[in-house]
Amino acid sequence: xxxxxxxYAKRSLLSICSQSKRELSTHLEQDGKKSLNLxxxxxxxxxxxxxxxxxxxxxxxxxxxxxxxxxTTGLAERYGKSRVFNTPLCEQGIVGFGIGLxxxxxxxxxxxxxxxxxxxxxxxxxxxxxxxxxxxxxxFNCGGLTIRTPYGAVGHGGHYHSQSPEAFFxxxxxxKVVIPRSPREAKGxxxxxxxxxxxxxxxxxxxxxxxxxxxxxxxxxxxxxSEAEVLREGSDITLVGWGAQLSVMEQACNxxxxxxxxxxxxxxxxxxxxxxxxxxxxVKKTGRLLVSHEAPVTGGFxxxxxxxxxxxCFLRLxxxxxxxxxxxxxxxxxxEPFYVPTKNxxxxxxxxxxxx
Amino acid sequence: MALCIRKSPNVIRILKSKIGSLVNASLTNxxxxxxxxxxxxxxxxxxxxxxxxFMNRRYKAEEGFASQRxxxxxxxxxxxxxxxxxxxFISESYEERIPCYxxxxxxxxxxxxxxxxxxxxxxxxxxxxxxxxxxxMDTIFYDAQRQGRISFYLTTLGxxxxxxxxxxAVTSDDIIVPQYxxxxxxxxxxFTLQQFANQCFxxxxxxxxxxxxxxxxxxxxxxxxxxASTIASQLxxxxxxxxxxxxxxxxxxxxxxxxxxxxxxxxFHAALNFAAVMDAPVIFICRNNGWAISTPVSEQFRSDGIxxxxxxxxxxxxxxxxxxxxxxxxxxxxxRKVAINEHRPILIEALTYRVGHHTxxxxxxxxxxxxxxxxxxxxxDPVVRFRKWIESCGWWNEGSESELRNNVRKQVLNAIxxxxxxxKPSFEDALTDVYDVRPSNLVEQEKWLRDTIKRHxxxxxxx
Ligand SMILES: Cc1ncc(C[n+]2csc(CCOP(=O)(O)OP(=O)(O)O)c2C)c(N)n1
Ligand SMILES: [Mg+2]
Numbered sequence: 180x181x182x183x184x185x186x187y188a189k190r191s192l193l194s195i196c197s198q199s200k201r202e203l204s205t206h207l208e209q210d211g212k213k214s215l216n217l218x219x220x221x222x223x224x225x226x227x228x229x230x231x232x233x234x235x236x237x238x239x240x241x242x243x244x245x246x247x248x249x250x251t252t253g254l255a256e257r258y259g260k261s262r263v264f265n266t267p268l269c270e271q272g273i274v275g276f277g278i279g280l281x282x283x284x285x286x287x288x289x290x291x292x293x294x295x296x297x298x299x300x301x302x303x304x305x306x307x308x309x310x311x312x313x314x315x316x317x318x319f320n321c322g323g324l325t326i327r328t329p330y331g332a333v334g335h336g337g338h339y340h341s342q343s344p345e346a347f348f349x350x351x352x353x354x355k356v357v358i359p360r361s362p363r364e365a366k367g368x369x370x371x372x373x374x375x376x377x378x379x380x381x382x383x384x385x386x387x388x389x390x391x392x393x394x395x396x397x398x399x400x401x402x403x404x405s406e407a408e409v410l411r412e413g414s415d416i417t418l419v420g421w422g423a424q425l426s427v428m429e430q431a432c433n434x435x436x437x438x439x440x441x442x443x444x445x446x447x448x449x450x451x452x453x454x455x456x457x458x459x460x461x462v463k464k465t466g467r468l469l470v471s472h473e474a475p476v477t478g479g480f481x482x483x484x485x486x487x488x489x490x491x492c493f494l495r496l497x498x499x500x501x502x503x504x505x506x507x508x509x510x511x512x513x514x515e516p517f518y519v520p521t522k523n524x525x526x527x528x529x530x531x532x533x534x535x
Numbered sequence: 536m537a538l539c540i541r542k543s544p545n546v547i548r549i550l551k552s553k554i555g556s557l558v559n560a561s562l563t564n565x566x567x568x569x570x571x572x573x574x575x576x577x578x579x580x581x582x583x584x585x586x587x588x589f590m591n592r593r594y595k596a597e598e599g600f601a602s603q604r605x606x607x608x609x610x611x612x613x614x615x616x617x618x619x620x621x622x623x624f625i626s627e628s629y630e631e632r633i634p635c636y637x638x639x640x641x642x643x644x645x646x647x648x649x650x651x652x653x654x655x656x657x658x659x660x661x662x663x664x665x666x667x668x669x670x671x672m673d674t675i676f677y678d679a680q681r682q683g684r685i686s687f688y689l690t691t692l693g694x695x696x697x698x699x700x701x702x703x704a705v706t707s708d709d710i711i712v713p714q715y716x717x718x719x720x721x722x723x724x725x726f727t728l729q730q731f732a733n734q735c736f737x738x739x740x741x742x743x744x745x746x747x748x749x750x751x752x753x754x755x756x757x758x759x760x761x762x763a764s765t766i767a768s769q770l771x772x773x774x775x776x777x778x779x780x781x782x783x784x785x786x787x788x789x790x791x792x793x794x795x796x797x798x799x800x801x802x803f804h805a806a807l808n809f810a811a812v813m814d815a816p817v818i819f820i821c822r823n824n825g826w827a828i829s830t831p832v833s834e835q836f837r838s839d840g841i842x843x844x845x846x847x848x849x850x851x852x853x854x855x856x857x858x859x860x861x862x863x864x865x866x867x868x869x870x871r872k873v874a875i876n877e878h879r880p881i882l883i884e885a886l887t888y889r890v891g892h893h894t895x896x897x898x899x900x901x902x903x904x905x906x907x908x909x910x911x912x913x914x915x916d917p918v919v920r921f922r923k924w925i926e927s928c929g930w931w932n933e934g935s936e937s938e939l940r941n942n943v944r945k946q947v948l949n950a951i952x953x954x955x956x957x958x959k960p961s962f963e964d965a966l967t968d969v970y971d972v973r974p975s976n977l978v979e980q981e982k983w984l985r986d987t988i989k990r991h992x993x994x995x996x997x998x
Contacts, residue, residue, distance in 0.1 A: 244829045244902040265834045267799035268766060268827050296765065299801060335686035337748040339764035477976060506966065506984070507976050512686075513737045513745030514965040516995055517984060523991040 215395040218388040220362035221250045221327070224369040225288065227399045229258045232286055235373070237263045239273055239290030239327075247292060248329060248388055274300035274326060278308050278378075281323035286373055294330035294382060295339045301347070308378040309353030322376035327369070329385035330358075331423050331473055332519055337512035343422075343474040343505070348380050349451045349483065355379040356450040357404060358422040361387070363395045367402030368448060375404060384423035391426075407454035409461065413443035415533050416467040419458055419484055421447045424471055424520065431525035440533050450480055458484065459491045466497040467532050471520050476504035498535035501528040632839045635886055636866060637856035641914065643923025651865040652704075656930050662703050662860060663925055664939055666695040666918045669719045671943045672728060673891070676735055679951055680749075680895045685735045687749045691716050693858070693890030696917035697822050699723055700863035701790065705818075705871055708787040710780065711759045712773035714766070715750060716822060716889075717792045724757040728946050732954035744968070745960040767793055767800035770819070774809045774880075777817035781878055788816040788874040790867075796827025798841050804848075810880035811849035818870045819850075819882045822857060824889040829902040845882035857885030858917035861924065888915065959996060962988075 215223065228235050237254055243265045245252035255263040266273050270291055277287035291297045297304075304326070312320035332341045348356050357372050357379055359365035365383065372379040384391075410425070411432060420428045425446055432442040443461050447453055462468050468488050470481035485500040503520040511518055609616045638651040645651075654662070673690040680688040691698055698719025702711075711720050718731065730742070734752050737745035743753055743761060753761020760769065760776075773791030780787045797803055798821060810817050821841040825832055838844060845852025851873065855866045863885060870881040888911035892899045899908065925931040965984070966977045973981075988995050 240827075241829045243834075247828065247896070265830045267835050268796040268830065269799040269801065271801050272799070335748070337751070337764075338746065340748070476980075506980050508966055508969050509746070511746045511965065512748055513960055514962075517962070517965050517988075521991075521994055523994055524987055527987065527990065 211397045212394040213397060214392055215362045215366075216387075216389050217359075217362045217365050217383070217391045218248060218250050220366040220395050221369060221383060222252055222254075223395070223397075224366040224373075225251060225254055226257070227370060228286065228288065228373045229254065229262065231399060234284065235262070235286035235288060236280060237288045237290070238266050238276075240268055240292045241265060242290050246290060248385060250327075250383075250388070251290065270296055270298075270300040271303050274303035274308065274324075277324045277326070278303060278311065278321040281321035281378070282311065282319055284323065286323040287321075287325070288373055289324065289326050291326060291328040293340055293385075294328045294344050295342045297326075297328055297344060297380075300326075304348065304354065304378075304380070305351050309351045311353075312377075313353060320376070321378050324378040325369075325373045325375075326378075326380045328380065328382055329388070330382040331384050331386055332510070332515060333386050334515065335512065336510070336515075338509050341510040341515070343382075343472060345380075345382055345450055345472075346474055346478060346480045346483075349480050353378070355404060355452065356382070357448065358382045358384070358450065359448070360384070360422055360425045360446050361391050362393050364402060364446075364448070366395055367400050368404070370399065371401040371404050374401065379404075382422065386423045387426075402448075405449045405452050405454055407448060407457040408446045409443060409457065410446050411442065411444040413441035413465065415441045415465055416469060416529055417443045417445060417458065417461040417465045418469045418471065418525075418529075419445045419447055420471045421450065424473055427520065427522050428471055428525055430522045431529060434522065434526050435529045438530070440529060442529065447484075453484075455487055455491070458488060462488050462492045463495050466495055467501075467535075468492075468496070469501040469503065469525070469528055469532060471503040471525055473505050473519060475507045476502050477507050479504050498532045501532045503528045627837075628839060629843075633842050633854045635854045635856050636862050637859050638861040638865060639859045639920055639924050641920065643920045643927065645861070645924070651861055652868045654703075654861065654864060656928070658703060659925050659928070660930055662699050662864075663918075663921055663931065664943075665699045665702075665719060665723050666860070666921060667939055668728070668943045669695050669698060669722055670918055671940065672718075672722075672731060672947050675944070675947045675951065676731075676749075677891070677895065679735075684951070684955060685737075685749050687895055688735065689715060689750050689894040690891035691719060693888045693911055693915075693917070694822055694824060695719060696860040696863055696921065697820070697857045697885045697887055700860040701820055701867045704864045704867035705790055706787065707758060708785065709758065709871070710773075710776045710787065710789045711757075712769045712776060712789055712791040713760065713762055714769065714792050714794055714797060714822075715762045715764065716794070718750070718752055720790075720792075721752055721754060721757055721759050724754075724759065726752070726754055726757055726759070728950040729953060730754075732947075732950035733957065736951070736954035736957070737959065738954055738957035739960050740954075740957055741960065744964045767797040767802040767806075769793070770797070770802050770806035771809060773817050773819070774806050774813060774815045777810070777815035777874075777880070778813050781814070781816050786875060788818060788871055790818045790820060792820050792822060794827060795821065795823040795825065795832050795835055795841065796830065797821075798844070799827075799835055807844065807848040807850055807880070807882065814878040815880055816874040816878050817880045818867065818874055819880065820867070821882070821884045822887055823884055824857075824887045826889050826893070826899070826903065828893045828897065829899070831903070840884050840886075842882060842884035850880050850882045852882040852884070854884045854886065857887030858915055858920060860917060860921040887917075 225237055237251055241247055242251040243255045273289050277289040280287040308321050308324055330343050345356055348354060355377050357368050359368045369381055372381045418428050428444060432444050435442050443465055445458060445461060470484050472479055472481055481502040481504055503525045506518050607618050609618060638645060638649045640646050669691055673692055676688050677690055679685050694716060698717050702720040702723035707724055733740040735749035751762040753759060770791050770793060773789040777789035823841055827835055842852045842854040853866055856862050866883055870883060873879050874881055890912050966981045969977060
């Protein structure tokens with residue numbers, strides 16, 4: 180396409196490199212660590228989950244041959260068709276089936292092929308998965324359910340292969356929403372999500388499946404849910420984001436630094452229940468907050484963060500909270516460069532917030 | 536099957552009696568007298584004139600119950616049901632699979648005693664030309680994607696007969712509610728190669744303003760609902776559209792397309808049930824092409840395909856050889872009559888094969904045997920089969936073939952060159968059409984965006 184895209188102009192903390200031709204990249208083995216892309220890291224986590232619990236299952240549309248993004252490669256061969264299988268093309272069926280499987284004490288790891296196609300399963304997620312524990316007085320639960328789904332922009336996905344629907348699910352008490360930023364994070368957070376005693380929706384930044392590569396420990400490790408991480412310390416402004424957007428935000432932080440602005444960057448990782456304390460502590464220090472996500476700004480999760488921080492830090496704030504997000508339109512094909520929250524949009528907002 | 540029909544007159548009789556029922560029923564069905572649809576706007580008129588309209592019209596056998604012994608019948612709100620002392624579970628499958636209606640055999644000859652709708656020379660030639668055009672367009676657009684000139688594409692290879700024959704069998708007043716592998720219907724209706732190219736190149740002349748991925752066509756002018764990538768979500772829309780056509784007294788129906796994979800979605804079931812309950816004039820055409828991306832039909836359903844589901848919802852149904860353009864044409868033609876004259880939904884399952892990869896993002900040799908693809912690409916090619924038939928009618932020859940292919944090739948190449956050079960959609964349209972008019976948030980966002988573009992022009996394409 181004529182319209183180019185410059186989101187990954189340079190290497191960032193995510194060590195993004197182009198290796199689109201490689202399927203499951205594993206190279207450079209060192210001290211029990213391998214350089215893996217995000218897709219392979221997810222694949223490794225799924226292998227570990229299947230190895231460590233014989234009551235785990237992986238299923239969804241086209242997962243048998245490895246999935247359309249190749250994240251489930253090798254699983255069906257290794258664990259057999261009874262534990263790793265294609266389902267009929269029916270998202271409500273996939274999630275409903277997963278709830279039943281999980282309610283019987285299994286780990287149901289369901290794949291929804293694209294987050295854009297999660298909506299036929301909305302009722303199962305919102306009314307069933309999220310409320311099973313509460314409505315049964317904790318007699319039943321489907322905590323073993325994890326829904327993996329690729330989300331976000333890829334440069335040419337248009338309306339139905341680009342969306343970031345996380346905010347819909349953040350409005351639902353009873354489920355957790357987790358979004359990793361890199362291969363190492365993806366592996367540890369996915370294992371935690373699978374083993375968490377609550378249903379989790381795990382959104383995978385598909386832009387990074389092959390682009391993000393980093394050293395990933397081979398062993399079975401978990402990273403805590405509901406704990407944000409300060410990726411970079413700074414004193415003038417706090418930036419909060421998650422998933423693929425963090426690398427864009429990091430580039431903005433680098434550019435801001437050149438202009439003498441010190442940015443603190445936080446990866447929220449778990450959107451609900453989220454780690455307010457880490458964000459609050461940071462904003463109390465910097466006095467300013469900027470949130471950025473790809474989803475439309477109106478009603479996005481940035482609104483919740485903004486409101487909570489204003490409640491907690493009102494007297495410490497030196498400027499209004501800035502939100503740099505997707506436009507309030509459907510995700511457009513040809514207008515994607517206009518739609519997405521780019522580095523320069525963020526940089527502008529950093530400057531105007533600091534100079535408020 | 537063609538051979539066995541030729542050899543066995545008995546089978547022909549049986550098949551004729553079964554297959555023919557779709558066609559004949561429209562003429563002989565005494566249960567629902569055809570009525571003028573204008574009446575529907577006047578509820579009293581309808582109720583007086585058509586007492587059977589809102590009653591269950593399917594179970595003829597119920598009438599016989601009156602004469603039976605009382606204990607044998609359960610009269611419950613859904614109607615009368617006979618009792619039986621035998622504990623018989625209905626079998627999960629029938630001994631014989633639903634046969635596949637076919638008119639042209641593999642060598643393009645009409646199977647003896649076939650029951651089909653005549654096609655004129657003009658129509659037949661147009662059908663063939665359109666099938667070839669679709670094939671040539673697909674091949675060239677596919678290559679354009681491989682060369683990186685467009686971002687995505689999907690072909691209809693192997694399904695040309697379903698596309699073109701069903702388009703030919705309905706009228707341009709009928710509303711098409713497509714999935715995504717039916718561009719041939721649009722082609723038949725006069726959507727030009729330039730228009731196809733404009734959409735795929737997302738240029739300024741794309742009526743959908745470059746907002747959707749390539750191959751997501753739509754045209755109000757051609758009564759063709761704009762494609763969404765979401766599977767099966769269009770099917771209930773077709774029922775609503777059909778209901779409107781009925782209420783407006785139009786001599787038209789809605790025609791919905793979907794795949795074997797789509798038949799698993801909840802929306803498919805909702806649509807069939809709604810269609811039956813609303814007596815909607817809608818034709819559901821399932822392109823059962825054996826695969827939903829990498830999932831074979833054996834992992835999609837355990838029923839005998841799709842046609843069998845129709846009766847469960849109260850839809851008259853037929854299974855058709857989707858690579859036989861004459862059979863498709865005849866079945867859709869007959870279905871249209873029933874749909875409009877009797878306000879009945881019809882389900883058509885067209886057996887075919889997705890000869891191409893799912894899309895340009897897919898490599899289908901990873902999950903299906905190359906031999907299988909090759910067999911369908913060569914021996915089962917619907918275009919070749921139809922060509923043999925029109926040639927045997929004396930309507931086509933080698934000369935017309937090479938002339939057509941050369942012409943179409945030139946036209947398609949020209950269309951993509953023009954489309955590629957055309958300007959991209961203008962920035963003005965980035966924030967329009969979200970609603971009928973732009974609400975204040977979008978007005979504000981546009982202003983902000985314009986300022987941003989001024990500050991960072993290098994980030995934005997010039998449009
Ligand atoms: C709701 C939804 N779920 C999943 C997908 C991803 N997807 C796109 S096409 C497809 C397979 C469709 O198969 P089928 O209906 O048989 O149509 P075909 O491609 O064979 O023509 C899938 C799973 C989607 N587009 N929409
Ligand atoms: Mg299919």
